[in-house]
Amino acid sequence: MDLSRQPVADAPLPAAVPAAHRWNAVVWVLCGLVPPAIAVSDAADGTKYTTYVLLAALTVAYAAVAMFPENPVLRPSGYLTVLTVGVGAVAYVMGSGAALFIVSLPHFWIYASGPAAALSFSGAAALLTALGGVLGRSAGSELLTGNEGFVVAGYLVGAGVGLLVHRMSEQSEARARRLSDQLNHTQAALAEAHRRQGAADERERLAREIHDTLAQGFASIIVLAEAARAGLASEPVRAAQQLTSIERTARENLAEARALVGATPPPGGAVQGAVSAMLRRTLDRFTQDTGIAVDAELADADCDQQTRIALLRCTQESLANVRKHAEASTVHVVLADGPYGIELEITDDGRGFDVGAARGFGLDGMRKRLAELGGELTVTSSLGDGTRVLASLPAFAPGHEEFV
Structure with missing residues (x-):
């Protein structure tokens, strides 16, 4: 009962x-x-x-x-x-x-x-x-007769059992209310934690995008401006080319800034078309801006939009590090398309660095960007022996419509 x-x-x-x-x-x-x-x-x-x-x-x-x-x-x-x-x-x-x-x-x-x-x-x-x-x-x-006795006994026993069960029911309901309140509190705390984590992830994403686009662009503008100012009198043609590069970089930064705040669609020119052609444009511009020779072997790899963006950002970050830190004379870039994915290798003959002691946002940002697409980043370097950056990505990033 x-x-x-x-x-x-x-x-x-x-x-x-x-x-x-x-x-x-x-x-x-x-x-x-x-x-x-x-x-x-x-x-x-x-x-x-x-x-x-x-x-x-x-x-x-x-x-x-x-x-x-x-x-x-x-x-x-x-x-x-x-x-x-x-x-x-x-x-x-x-x-x-x-x-x-x-x-x-x-x-x-x-x-x-x-x-x-x-x-x-x-x-x-x-x-x-x-x-x-x-x-x-x-x-x-x-x-x-005994019937009346059974009636009285039944009433007393029923009353006792009923009161006992009612008390147990009240205690159970109170316990259920407490558990429900705790569950609601936990759900609210979990939702707040998810909200905070989402905000932190979004801040990290924006920071990575700003570092890979705007910050690199501004750094390039500074270097080009210093070089143009130093060569105005002695190398006016070279200075004019550098000023043109400054103007182009500034326009690209403006487009990137508008894309980040959602005012306009992302600039498509940099990530449209074959990945080899996209990287070739980036390398040619690097040579034009810095004078550093680039030897490139770029396969016609077939990949989706997110993979192209990741390869472009890794290339831009690696070249920016070469320009700022490596003091290299030559950069060698290889893009290989294998049956299981794409590999991008960038090496330089610069002064190298201690990878274990490196504390930069750029390398960490590249690792996270690749990890989001199922890839990985390997950096090999030592003092005086140059640097090797290897980015490995599946041909199609998981979670995208082109993935097979």
Whole structure:
């Protein structure tokens, strides 16, 4: 018996009836209604048919409140009133009704609005059952029998069990509310953590994009401006070329800035077309701006947009490091397209550096950019022996429509 459900007073029952309630209904019919019907099958017609009518009325009342819980006319308190009067009437007609009363006890706790109502309805049913049994016996019978004792004992035991289960139910509900509050708090904290992580990831992405585009462009402008200023008198043609490069770089930076803030679509010229042609333009411009010779072997690799961007950014960052730190005279670039992916190797004959002691944003940004596309970055260098940068990428980046 499930005595833990305590709906509010006269409130509609939920549409989904718990399985334990259905089993209780089966027990009530088989052990509460069927035995009286069998017991009066040989009784006088008045007793038999009156009992059948009362049992049928109880069955209909229970079926109505169970099958149509949301009907405002069929309220649990109305059913409990019918049940209370019904068990008393059956006891009066049959001269006893302890069994039906005891089997019906769970109904008072299931459908009552609370412990007080359950005790009141079941107490009234116990009184009517005992009184009906006494009044319904034939003259000369004992005034009190074991039936009345069973009724009283059943009421007391039912009241004790009902109160105990109600208390356990309240504790369970309180515990469930606490767990629900904790869950809501945890979900809110998790959502806030996701929001903060998303903001941090976006800041890191913007920082990487700014470093790879705007910062590199500004650094190039500074170097070109210094060189142009130094050569205005002695190399006017060279200075004019450098000023043109400054203008072009500034325009590209402006386009990149607009793209970052979403004002215009990203500039497509730098990342459109074959990746080899894209890198060739970048290398030619590097040679033009710095005078450093570049030896390039660029395969016609087939790759998606994100991979082209990653290869371009790695090339730009590597060349920027060569210009700022390496003091190299030659750069060798190889782009190879293999069956499992693309490799970009950039080496220089500069002074090299200690890779383990390097603390730059550029290398870390390249590693993360490649990792997002399923690739990796390998940097090999030592003092006096130049530097080798190897970027490995799958031919098609996971998560993009061109990936196969």
